[in-house]
Amino acid sequence: MSELGVALPGRVSEPGACGARRGRVMIARCLRLGWRNTDALITSLVLPIVLMLLFVYLFGGAIHTGSAYKTYVLPGVLVLCAGFGSALTAVRVTEDMSGGVIDRLRTMNVGGTAMLTGHVVASAVRNAVSSALVLGVACAIGFRSGAGLTGWLGAAGLLMLFIVAISALSAVIGMLVRSAEAANGCTFAVLFLPYPSSAFVPIATMPTWIRGFARNQPVTPVIESIRGLLLSHPAGNAPWLAIAWCGGIVVASVAAALVLFQRRAGEG
Amino acid sequence: MTTDAAIEAVGVRKAFGDHQVLRGLDLTVPRGIVFSLLGPNGAGKTTTVRIFSTLSRADGGSVRVAGLDVRTDRQRVRSRISLTGQYTAVDVAQTGEENLQMVGELAGLRRRDARRRAEELLDQFDLTEAAGRRAGTYSGGMRRRLDLAAGLVGRPEVAFLDEPTSGLDLPARQAMWRVISDLAGSGVTIVLTTQYLEEADQLADRVAVLNDGRIIADGRPHVLKQQVGGRRLELTFTTEPAFDSALRILSHRALSRDQHALAISVGTDGDAARVRALLDEIDPDRDRVRSFAVHDASLDAVFLALIQKDSSHV
């Protein structure tokens, strides 16, 4: 064993890493942990593809939406999967908040910002990969987009914004609840949000009482704009609505997460 | 203003709801020593450590750590301390090396320096062979050692260890004791909590006993033990004459006697040579002492004695 006699002379003089460094280290950590959580990784990569195949081949024959169903449904599936994958952030955050890890991080001046950055960015990367996989399989089974580069970029940008919004919102949930099970329960709420929207069937085919909700909930403009951008349909004001919704969710969530982190971590 | 003490706590109070956990805790820990906060389960050890390590705020009183006020100078205090909590803070999905490297980078080390520091600590804590394995595959003892190593990566001035050996089996506990003993004299102040007098005795230069929200005794472990009787050597004799002659020889050294059971107890430190010498002294022909046993002064006995003394002062 070596001596620790050198402990004091080589002391780190600055008060820990700077904010950006901390954020970077936390992103690397969250990515690595996500990558190594094999079960969750497989779920988040395979489940979306299975879901899409399910919609296209199982329901596709029965649902008539006016265009080839796989073309109609793909934006919905993308959003559904991205939402689900992002919502898993809640479970990750809860695990971090309830273990001994959080105390160590706090005594190292790692605050809510670095924590949130790590989890949200890692989630964005994971979901970008899984969205790309879904898209790849969709193209392989015949999805064709008439969109040009701007359409694709716009759709990708909106999807990323949606992913960041849901990830941040889920981080808030992760800081609120006390157990991973509870956090998991909340992800299912997010998983179901796309159903009462235009994701899988046109809103006009729904019972009237649900239409109001379906038209005005945040997932609808996201799906409408991604569909519009990918299929070169006019999307009206949907993209602006989507940006407003997602931007609002991000801002509110980040603020709430930082306050909650302080409060939650400061107790006891 | 800096002071010479690693920790200076005055009148610290803390309540959870109407449960008053700390009721005016006073404590001074000199720099560079191994200090142990001893107390039974629920005494408030974790609460105290959390306040000292900036994780929790006291309701009243003042605490300076490494010369800085934990309330007003939080950030700077944090850059000088580390906490190894009661529950391990290692990521089980990261390898031992990755865990240490991450902590090093968070502490402000460059990537390369963080790697060097990680290697150094892995070696020091006997984890070099396991460095590339995920911490989830480690034994409980290895995980605790890794956790402790993580607490030292940033070269803290004061390292807090909250019950570093709880839940470990004897070999793992002893390995942990060795590692902590090796840290003594390295310049870092170690503040550890424990429920075991024996552990405090093994590791600490100084011990403070926490009871009912206050420090009721504070000093060197062996002095503390002497105050409350330390260990006892209990001798049982074969016959009444043997008992009587031993009692004559031991005279005031006998702490207690039981004529009926032919038993006498004397103080001991458990040292074999001294026990043997004592036996030879009272029983040269080896026919008077039928049996003997060494009893530890249990923590309960220590507390009882201290609490009695404490309340007699009030």
Ligand SMILES: Nc1ncnc2c1ncn2[C@@H]1O[C@H](COP(=O)(O)OP(=O)(O)O)[C@@H](O)[C@H]1O
């Ligand atoms: N966050 C908390 N909320 C309410 N009570 C608490 C909290 N933390 C500790 N306590 C109570 O404070 C007392 C001391 O706890 P603790 O400091 O953990 O003791 P120790 O570490 O010595 O076992 C216990 O009675 C415990 O139930």
Ligand SMILES: [Mg+2]
């Ligand atoms: Mg405790």
